[in-house]
Amino acid sequence: xxxxxxxxxxxxxxxxxxxxxxxxxxxxxxxxxxxxxxxxxxxxxxxxxxxxxxxxxxxxxxxxxxxxxxxxxxxxxxxxxxxxxxxxxxxxxxxxxxxxxxxxxxxxxxxxxxxxxxxxxxxxxxxxxxxxxxxxxxxxxxxxxxxxxxxxxxxxxxxxxxxxxxxxxxxxxxxxxxxxxxxxxxxxxxxxxxxxxxxxxxxxxxxxxxxxxxxxx
Numbered sequence: 347x348x349x350x351x352x353x354x355x356x357x358x359x360x361x362x363x364x365x366x367x368x369x370x371x372x373x374x375x376x377x378x379x380x381x382x383x384x385x386x387x388x389x390x391x392x393x394x395x396x397x398x399x400x401x402x403x404x405x406x407x408x409x410x411x412x413x414x415x416x417x418x419x420x421x422x423x424x425x426x427x428x429x430x431x432x433x434x435x436x437x438x439x440x441x442x443x444x445x446x447x448x449x450x451x452x453x454x455x456x457x458x459x460x461x462x463x464x465x466x467x468x469x470x471x472x473x474x475x476x477x478x479x480x481x482x483x484x485x486x487x488x489x490x491x492x493x494x495x496x497x498x499x500x501x502x503x504x505x506x507x508x509x510x511x512x513x514x515x516x517x518x519x520x521x522x523x524x525x526x527x528x529x530x531x532x533x534x535x536x537x538x539x540x541x542x543x544x545x546x547x548x549x550x551x552x553x554x555x556x557x558x559x560x561x562x563x
Contacts, residue, residue, distance in 0.1 A: 380504045380505070381502040381503065381504045382502065382503060382504065383429065383500065383501065383502060383503075384428040384429050384500065385425065385428045385429070385431075385500070385503070389467060389503060390425055392458060392460065392467045393422070393423040393425060393431065393458060393467070394419070394420050394423070395419050395420075395460050396419060396422055396423065396458040396459060396460050396467070397416055397417060397418055397419040397422055397460075397461070398414065398415070398416045398422070398458075398459050398461075399414075399415050399416075399422065399423075399433070399456050399457055399458040399459065400412050400413065400414055400415070400456070400457045400459075401413050401414075401415055401433070401444055401454055401455070401456050401496070402454065402455040402456070402457075403443075403444040403447035403448055403451070403453075403454050403473075404447055404451055404453070405446070405447045405450045405451055406450040406451050411443045411444050411447055413443065413444040415433055417434065417436070417487055418487065419460075421434075421485070421487050422434075422458075423458070424481055424484055424485050424495075426481060426497070429499060429500045430497060430498065430499055430500065431469070431497075431498050431500065432476070432481065432485070432495040432496065432497045432498070433456075433495065433496045433498070434485045434487070434492035434493075434494075434495055435492055435493045435494045435495065435496070436487070436490075436492065436493065436561065436562055437493065437560055437561070437562065437563060445475055445494075445496075448473045448474070448475060448496070449475065452472045452473050452474065453470070453471075453472060453473075454470070454471060454472070454473045454496070454498060455468065455469070455470050456468065456469040456470075456498065457469075457506070461517070462517050463508075463511075463517075464507075464508025464509075464510075464511035464512055464517070465505050465506060465507060465508045466505070466506045467503065467504075467505055467506070468503060468504055468505075468506050469498065469500055469502075469503040470500075470501050470502050470503070471498045471499050471500045471501040471502070472498070472499045472501065473496050473497065473498045473499075474496075474497050474499075475494055475495075475496060475497075476494060476495045476496075476497050477494050479495065481495075482495065487562055488561075488562045488563075489562075489563075490562040490563040530549075530552075531548075531552045532545050532548035532549040532551070532552050533545055533548075535548050535552075536548055
């Protein structure tokens, strides 16, 4: 059981849709009506250019998970038809949090990114897990077939605006200093994921040329 943070009694909480709309206002017509049920040519081109997405899932009780997925551009997404896409599962840590969620609750949300672009393509639909299918032959990367695929039946998709990326400056290399604010990955692993390895051993484990060996098999 979770407890409320201190001073929660001083917060003004929103508890209804009417309150939310009263604060934010109604969306404009273009934003409210932009969702569509099937892929257009521009959507196919976007999926072919995207090397990265985030997949959001929830379990039967509504507890959420958001999992990153990545493959070379052109190989992240297999388009089955105008209303169905598939994403490959590659070797990972085998927690399978999102996949466990899909087995309990098939609804997923996907956000596809193209490096340097502020707009994103969002896809919502129902997913199933497939352990083999003829189209797996078209999802081979570096000689390895997928371990499984997430097949998503599209219910709606739309392009999302760039404001979050503009506010964050995410694609501005001059703002990048990835180890200035937090320790490197090996130090974090030693502190919060104890596994009997020294920082030096973890540095070697996470060295790009070593870590990359297990990307596909």
